[in-house]
Amino acid sequence: MGSLFDIRLVFEYFPTIISRFHITLLIVVVAIGVGLLLGLFIALARMYKIPILNQLSIVYVSFIRGTPLIVQLFIIYYGFPLLLDEIGIDVTQWEKLYFVLIAYGLNNAAFMSEIIRSAISSVAVGQHEAAYSVGLSRWQTLRRIILPQAFLTAFPVFGTRVVTTFESTSLAFTLGILDMIGQAQAIGSRTYHELEGYVVLAIIFIAVSMILEKIFIYAEKRLILNRR
């Protein structure tokens, strides 16, 4: 019948695999969205040293950054429901995708919080003092003076984070999510041709990553030009 690699199959598989792109996209968008919101919250808790929340944030961030994403996925998908089961909440039959979205969101929150925190710290102390001296409140200072400046510093790192998240979605298949990777493996085991699927994946991932990078570089230039 066949051989190990057949170039025609690359073209044949392409539409099937790209048809699962929305799952990958969903994971990235939710992860970045949740990450930004929760990350800002964590960063502020740490900046303003809010009791308890500050300590919790430190432990949380170092746990997430110190453990592989795949471990977090397994803990949230397999471990967490057992824990909730003990107190009478049954979530074991939830859709897998929810667990994956939660895991990616929580993971990104830790990284985002560090990006935001470092960006806020990079704004000179004098800016805070000047804002307070003209009578702005803490929230007003943050919103009108500090965050716009911090945003410029954070933006390039944020772009890298988006690309990294996009690539890390490949781990979701280990829980049985049918994203692009899952589709490629499913085709592979069904038709006994796996390599071709991976070639398709490589092409899609390189293309999307390059597009994302270009967009971010362009946006960065525009932002900095507008500010100066």
Place this chain on the structure above:
Amino acid sequence: MKKHILFYFLLAVIAGALLTGCGSKQAAEQSASGSSPREISVGAGSNFEPYTYIDKDNQPAGYDVAVLKEINRRLPQYQFKYQSIELKNLLLSLDAKKIQLATQQFERNPDRENKYLFTNEGFANYDKRLIVAKGRTDIKTIDDLAGKKVGCGQGSNTAAILEKYNQSHDNKINIVYVQNGNSAVYDDIVNGRLDAGVMTRKTFKRTNDAFGGGLDIVDDNLFSKSEAYFILSKNETQLRDDIDTVLKEMKADGTLSKLSYEYTNSDYNVE
């Protein structure tokens, strides 16, 4: 002010937790009292054509799934719900109560029997033999594997047998865990990264046909003799007995043979 916010936040969290908790309990009671069929979550392996794989419509498919669907047809008191899970996470999913029944041509072994429940009726012959590169003659029995690199799936019974061999022998087999199904094993053996693999005669034929015939099967003796069973969580004895009864019927009336021919081109009880 800040304290107030924290207080309300905690209150909301607790209230939310209580509400969802009560809600799920009510739902559970309802389904127990009503006569609606009991829902059983079934995990089927994701990459073992023709037994368990994911079909063109992204649904679990294969011989195992077809047999289960027929069983479900004859047991209207249950409603099977299928999902595809990688082999190495199937048993973990049973542990975590994600599923109540798992299938990917599971063989019995003592470790598994301690933790899980097996059906008493098997539904496929699963005698396995050693697989080597074409023309290679130095490997005939499991003892010839000592010091050689042998590929097997993580969490498979082959892995369990090889690990057991290593525990009781000084001259150890070099076990290599393979992730990506048959094409990786084929490629590794043909290119000499692995010295041998272990397959059933049926899987060997399909793999060899698919990739160009670079493998040989050791005909002289069996690597292991066994059958494939469905595997269930420890407390599902009723479901196990029901499935056993139906499997016996299906063997008697020829349905199982028919399904086996449809998916594997051979009868369920031949090698």
